[in-house]
Amino acid sequence: YCVEFKTESLSHHCALENRPYARWMQYLREGHTVCVACQPPAMNIDTHRCSGDGHNADGGKILHWEAVGNPQCQGTWKKVRQLEECSCPSVHSFIFT
Numbered sequence: 001y002c003v004e005f006k007t008e009s010l011s012h013h014c015a016l017e018n019r020p021y022a023r024w025m026q027y028l029r030e031g032h033t034v035c036v037a038c039q040p041p042a043m044n045i046d047t048h049r050c051s052g053d054g055h056n057a058d059g060g061k062i063l064h065w066e067a068v069g070n071p072q073c074q075g076t077w078k079k080v081r082q083l084e085e086c087s088c089p090s091v092h093s094f095i096f097t
Contacts, residue, residue, distance in 0.1 A: 007034060
């Protein structure tokens, strides 16, 4: 499944990232909607959920995220909706880890 989040805030460290494999962090923006896929091995075998997916969180709850590879690139987002069938666009798409 996938979860759409609206980015509320992010640290300035994301824009400073220039390592080739991590340049995607430069494109994160406040107010953008991102799509995050829950796939193995991040998915819990028993619950079939990914940690941090905002399960049972309403749209007003602020949730925290952190980028893999740069713990200083972090911020907050709000859950928009969960999609059982993933149709994440190639841009602004991520996976839970």
